[in-house]
Amino acid sequence: MxxxxxxxxxxxxxxxxxxxxxxxxxxxxxxxxxxxxxxxxxxxxxxxxxxxxxxxxxxxxxxxxxxxxxxxxxxxxxxxxxxxxxxxxxxxxxxxxxxxxxxxxxxxxxxxxxxxxxxxxxxxxxxxxxxxxxxxxxxxxxxxxxxxEPFAYDGEHSILLNDWWHKSIYEQELGLNSVPFRFVGEPQSLLIEGRGKYNCSLYPATVPPTPGCLTCNATSPKCAPHVIPVTPGKTYRLRIASVASLSSLNFILEGHKMTVVQADGRYIKPFDVYNLDVYSGQTYDVLFTADQDASKNYWAAINVRGRNPKTPTGLAVLQYLPNEATLLPTTPAPVSPIWNDTATSISLAKQILAKVGYEAAPPKKSHRTIVILGTQNNINGNLKWALNNISYVHNPTPVIAALKYNIKGAIDSTPPPDYPVQDYNIFVPPKPSLSANYGSPLYVFKRGSVVDVIVQNSNTLTPNNSEIHPWHLHGHDFWVLGYGQGMYDSTKDAASFNLIDPPVRNTAAVFPYGWVALRFVADNPGAWPFHCHIEPHFHMGMGTVFAEGIHNLPKLPSQTLGCGLTKGLHR
Amino acid sequence: MxxxxxxxxxxxxxxxxxxxxxxxxxxxxxxxxxxxxxxxxxxxxxxxxxxxxxxxxxxxxxxxxxxxxxxxxxxxxxxxxxxxxxxxxxxxxxxxxxxxxxxxxxxxxxxxxxxxxxxxxxxxxxxxxxxxxxxxxxxxxxxxxxxxEPFAYDGEHSILLNDWWHKSIYEQELGLNSVPFRFVGEPQSLLIEGRGKYNCSLYPATVPPTPGCLTCNATSPKCAPHVIPVTPGKTYRLRIASVASLSSLNFILEGHKMTVVQADGRYIKPFDVYNLDVYSGQTYDVLFTADQDASKNYWAAINVRGRNPKTPTGLAVLQYLPNEATLLPTTPAPVSPIWNDTATSISLAKQILAKVGYEAAPPKKSHRTIVILGTQNNINGNLKWALNNISYVHNPTPVIAALKYNIKGAIDSTPPPDYPVQDYNIFVPPKPSLSANYGSPLYVFKRGSVVDVIVQNSNTLTPNNSEIHPWHLHGHDFWVLGYGQGMYDSTKDAASFNLIDPPVRNTAAVFPYGWVALRFVADNPGAWPFHCHIEPHFHMGMGTVFAEGIHNLPKLPSQTLGCGLTKGLHR
Known part of the structure; x- marks a missing residue:
């Protein structure tokens, strides 16, 4: 606690x-x-x-x-x-x-x-x-x-899910930026509400554990499992959020059916699951009833999906009061669908629809469509991610200040492309001739315009490999109009968009070799990152910035300035 | 290389x-x-x-x-x-x-x-x-x-000396700021020109080495010993600088006499040594002749002084050409005077005198004298260092900008005391009633005035313990007028000052339970840190700022601003 x-x-x-x-x-x-x-x-x-x-x-x-x-x-x-x-x-x-x-x-x-x-x-x-x-x-x-709320419950709990490394983030960042590339690797642990338990014996014999691992024991109060107490027979709202760095997670409440009622804070048409994929950047509200054998406690569990997992299940305790929290379940850790069963994940994603009457339908048409192709690239030996061949790097002048004060040199004056290069083959690694460049691109939208963003996935630099990317937009929610496999084809795929009850979200996954179509209204003056929520991916360039209503931007508080080209004393 | x-x-x-x-x-x-x-x-x-x-x-x-x-x-x-x-x-x-x-x-x-x-x-x-x-x-x-130069040599080499830890500086900083206090501990290695060799077997059995230590072998090019090549019979100028974090170091050139000719870039009366104390922040120029048996190579070595050493000798190779650099000496690592032989260190310090005719004598009188008592204190459970009961903390507005633009709230408006509390007993740990406070003190001197600074050492919080502190002044050199033991007594100690040929330096050590008297001319408009050059000590508050000629400060370039109260867009 x-x-x-x-x-x-x-x-x-x-x-x-x-x-x-x-x-x-x-x-x-x-x-x-x-x-x-x-x-x-x-x-x-x-x-x-x-x-x-x-x-x-x-x-x-x-x-x-x-x-x-x-x-x-x-x-x-x-x-x-x-x-x-x-x-x-x-x-x-x-x-x-x-x-x-x-x-x-x-x-x-x-x-x-x-x-x-x-x-x-x-x-x-x-x-x-x-x-x-x-x-x-x-x-x-x-x-x-x-x-x-359009649903009832007796109590609630909130849990944050994430993955965890023993290496410092500074070493992780350096490794990602090194030649040769040093990947962060799979996480050592999965945590529920900041608690997990690393098995020190998992270190290979040739790599002895770090000194800190000597504190690894079940009685350590700092890492006792997180506890979710419930009263038998009562119904609970569980607020689930994934802040994972790398992993797509699958959440299970051992033996308990969950009714999913909200996604990213927006109402969805309720549906029942026994396990739930939660991508980094997403939240879900689920209801469950403590309707199982009350003499026992149960596992709340997370497993890795979308990547070949090397990390043990992350576990918390669903405590049936008045049982002790220390009464650990004797059952094995719950098992999620196998990591590469993408069909199940897509099926779940498609099951998520807005609750009609509670969430507005999208505008019927968009004013502008951009197709953003995410690729993994080798830029001068560095492994990077790029969008339409631009790998995002931060410029030390805040984009919002560069726009508001028309500061030259702070952002790329050339707009990034609205479409990928023609005839890009998403099913094979990128050709070296299509190598990306570094940049700080900015997509400027007309204020109030309706924008469609198609995020297109592709093969990484490794043959036969394409990864899940959860895309997050700042400053807006978007309608998730549809998911598709293969290369997005505007002449036929747009016709398949769900314009009736698409879910409203701020984070949506694009699946391996697939695309996801998002629609939003550019009605919030400001500069807003749109990026893959996987921390190493954004750090490696998988993001861009959207902006609208530049001339309507409010005066910027001086506490937000002082770096890059906003330096200087304001008197 | x-x-x-x-x-x-x-x-x-x-x-x-x-x-x-x-x-x-x-x-x-x-x-x-x-x-x-x-x-x-x-x-x-x-x-x-x-x-x-x-x-x-x-x-x-x-x-x-x-x-x-x-x-x-x-x-x-x-x-x-x-x-x-x-x-x-x-x-x-x-x-x-x-x-x-x-x-x-x-x-x-x-x-x-x-x-x-x-x-x-x-x-x-x-x-x-x-x-x-x-x-x-x-x-x-x-x-x-x-x-x-008033001395002759055939060639020269420069070497940086320092101590080295395997723990990140971020963990070190946090440990120093933690309750309970976690000291950085003695260094794992001593490095000459950034090279040393850690003996992995030195890790206690209960603390297995870190994975990185597996690369520990003599053939690793990254950590082969630094080599100082010399031609037999020739005389060399060796430029020695200590950037050590914690350790006072003693430098030895195995079997070679060294003639010390400069200290901190200033001429001193030459004297001969076979080993030389170098405190963090100091530089020495020494001359030596490659006059030993030319069939062998020799060790250049550093050992810890002033603290009970737990770190092996740091070694480089003095290569007598045309011997191979890989021809390691078979002799044991050179041994320095025992760590707590303070008398020898003081004796050496007193041997350092200016070279008359090359360095000016100090003004005969000072306009102002401040006595700065350095103490180790417990502030709300945190172990800190303080000067006249103020433990320095940085304020995010640069002092020079606060002065130049008269920014309120950026520095302490109350001047720090010119003297310690009366009747302070430097031979015992500080009384809890004399606990220090945090602050960002500033000593302002009249431009062009002659200032004496007496740095007074004391017992730490540990009974019968007092440490060496090398004090460094930015923006100026000072004359080291004298060293003394016990509490400085202005009525008699000032009479002992060397006003004839005191050395001119930017860094001088104060020895356990002793004082050092420094004189400088406050003729350089600006704001200048005066602090213990031991990195953890300054980080724990052992510093202050001197300033002079505030109204003569030049306009500050906007690239130097933008933080703290200098935020805001300058247009």
Whole structure:
């Protein structure tokens, strides 16, 4: 359980006074800490000495104010409020070098934004690979008393899912940028709400465990499994969010049927599952009833999908009260569908539809379509990802400032291509002649226009290999109009789009050798990253920036500036 | 051997054209790299993929221009040019949050300064513990052709000495800031010019070596010992600099007498030694003649002094040509005076006197005397160092900008005390009632005034323990007027000051339970750190800032601003 920090006390005090829209304040100190989420000690990025970082909880319509003090000696940070649209406050979106300058060591930075829609969200670091370093937490927005959910439950719990490495993120980042390439590899552990248990005996004999692994034992309070307590017979809402760095995860509540009712904070047509794929960047709200043998506890479990797994199941305990939390299930760890059973994953994705009457249908037509082909490329010996042959690199001037103040040289003046090169064969590795380049591309959309984005997957540099990529858009939700296999063909595939009840989301997966079609309205002035939510992939260039309403951008707070070409004293 | 980088080529081209004062340009890319200086792989901070960072070489009067591009994903950097006075360019002194904002990831920053005095210097990172992380290199300033050294030699070599840890500096920094305190511990290796050899079998049986240690073997080119080649019978100038993080080092050139001719780039009265204490932040120029049995090679060696050593001797090879560099000496590693033989160290320090006629004598009187008592304190459970009860913490607004633009709240408005509390007993641990506080103190001196600084040592929090601290002043050299034992007594100790031929330096050690008296002229407008050069000690608060000529400060280049209260767009 998390300790109650100063931030929580402030929150409680504020909420006691709040009948209507309130201001919910948090005071966060960011620093390194020694943690052992899976019983192996490592340096973690933490807020108020907590891992995961503290939960933010507010009511729809509230204003959340988070005062950040960066205590890290030499490293800057930002916080992205994943799923928040930041209407009117695009400079508080928390994407380093897109919406703001990173917060320097010693600085205080105050985020202030409205939480305009109830649902299950989260937040995380959005600079380098700081999310993988541990900088993330839950962001739960409740419905106001005047509104009711279209489903009933007796209690709720929220859990963050992720994967975990023992190597520092700095070594991971360097490895990804090295020639020869050093991949981060498969995670050592899978964590539920920041807890897992690494089996030290898993280190190969030739690679002895690190000294920290000596603390690896079941009684260590830091890495005891997370516990989800339930009262037999009651129904619970489980708020599930994946902040995974690399892995596509499959969630199982041993022996319990789950009814999925929300995705990314938006209502979907309820459906039942016994296991659920959750891609990094996605959240799901599921209902389950504690209707099993009450003399036992059960496993809550996550397994890797989409990559050949080398990581043991991540386990938490579903505790049937009044059983002790320490009464571990004697059953084996739950098994998910096999990792490369893509058909099952696609089938699940297609099952997710909007709840009619609760979510609006998309506009019938779009004004502009862009097709973004994601490829893995070798750029001068470096392994990178690229979109339409451009591998994204950050420019130290925030894109939003470059646009607002018309700063030359901060972004590429040449617009990126709306389409891939013609006749690209997605079924084989990219030809060396199609090698990508580095860039900081920007897609500018007419304000209020309807945009279709087709994300096209392809074969990596390895023959017969194509990976899952969960695509996340900042500042907007999009309608997921459809999934297809092979190369997207506008002349026939657009006709298959679901314009009736497509789900509304902020993160959608594109499957191996397939495409996903997204539609959104460019009605939120600002600059918004659109990127693969796999941390190493974005770090290796798999992202771009969308912008709209440039001339409607508000004045940028000076606390968001000071880096790159926004340097200089403002007096 | 270092590879010849782009920077060196530029240098050569520029130097070929330079008969008189030249502009010497370097183009540096700063990033992490995987290195194995002592055969154990670790993430290192590097310039142009080199460790140590490239050597800067210029001629007295030249202007050095160093263009820095920071490629580190989330960490900012600065470079301090240790021993350079930065007259007229105090904003290029490279002390984070004193003379400039740190250089953000992705940014380009160009240092430009005059090297106004020939000698042996070095440069290093000056943010957090980035020097310990590997960010340092030699800075050699040659005499112009029109001037001659008052000593003769046939060739020269320069070597950087340091101590090395396998734990990352981020973990080291966190440990130093943790409750309970986790000390960095004694170094795993001692390095000469960035090379050493860790004996993997030294890890205790209960702590297996890290995976990287598997590369530990004598044939690894990355960690073969550094080689100093000499021709028998010739005399060499050896430029020695210590960038050690923690250790006081003793340097030995096996079987060779050394004549010490310069200290910190300034002329001293030559004297002979067979071993030489070099404190972190100091440089020495010594002459030696290759006059031993030419059929053999010899060890160049460093040992720890001042702390009970747990680190094996650091070794390089003095190669008598035409012997092979791989012909290792069969003699045991040279032995230095025992670590706690302080009398020998003090005796050596007192032997160092200015070379009359080459260095000016100090002004006969000072206008102001400050006595700075360094203590180890427990502040709310944190182990810290303090000066006159203030433990230095950086404020994210550069001090120089706070002064120049009169920015409120950036520095402590209350001047720090000129004297310690009365009747402080330096021979016992500090009383809990004298606990220190955090602060960002600033001593402001009248421009052109003569200042005496007495640094007073004391007992740490451990009974019967007092440590050596090498004190370094930015922007100035000082005269070392004297060393004494016990509490400084102005009524009698000032009378003992050497006003005839005190050495001129930028770094001087204060010995256990003793004091050192320094005199300098506050004639260089700017803000200048004065701090213990032991990296963990400064990180734990053992420093302060001196300033003078505030109203004469030049306009600050906007590239040096952008952090803290200097944020905001300058248009």
């Amino acid at each position: 998390k300790s109650v920090g100063v931030g929580c006390l402030v929150l409680l005090m504020v909420m006691l006074h709040a009948a209507e829209a309130a201001v919910v304040k948090y005071d966060w100190n960011v620093d390194y800490m020694f943690g052992a989420p899976d019983c192996v000690e490592k340096l973690i990025l933490a807020v108020n000495g907590q891992y995961p970082s503290p939960t933010i909880r507010a009511v729809e319509g509230d204003t959340v104010v988070v005062k950040i003090t960066n205590h890290i000696p030499t490293e800057s940070v930002v916080f992205h409020w994943h799923g928040m649209h930041q209407r009117g406050t695009p400079y508080f979106d928390g994407a380093a070098y897109v919406s703001q300058c990173p917060i320097n060591p010693g600085e205080i930075f105050t985020y202030k934004f409205k939480v305009d829609r109830a649902g299950t969200y989260f937040y995380h670091g959005h600079f380098g690979m700081q999310r993988s370093g541990g900088l993330y937490g839950s962001l739960i927005v409740d419905l106001p008393a005047s509104k009711k | 270092k590879s010849v980088g782009v920077g060196c080529l530029v240098l050569l081209m520029v130097m070929l054209h330079a008969a008189e004062a030249a502009v010497v340009k370097y183009d540096w890319n700063v990033d992490y790299m995987f290195g194995a200086p002592d055969c154990v792989e670790k993430l290192i901070l590097a310039v142009n993929g080199q460790y140590p960072s490239p050597t800067i070489r210029a001629v007295e009067g030249d202007t050095v221009v160093v263009k820095i591009t920071n490629h580190i994903p989330t960490e900012s950097v600065v470079f301090h040019w240790h021993g350079m006075h930065q007259r007229g360019t105090p904003y290029f002194d490279g002390a984070a949050y004193v003379s400039q904002c740190p250089i953000n990831p992705g940014e380009i920053f160009t240092y430009k300064f005059k090297v106004d005095r020939a000698g042996t210097y070095f440069y290093h990172g000056h943010f957090g513990m980035q020097r310990s992380g590997g960010l340092y290199g030699s800075l050699i300033v040659d005499l112009p052709a029109s001037k001659k």
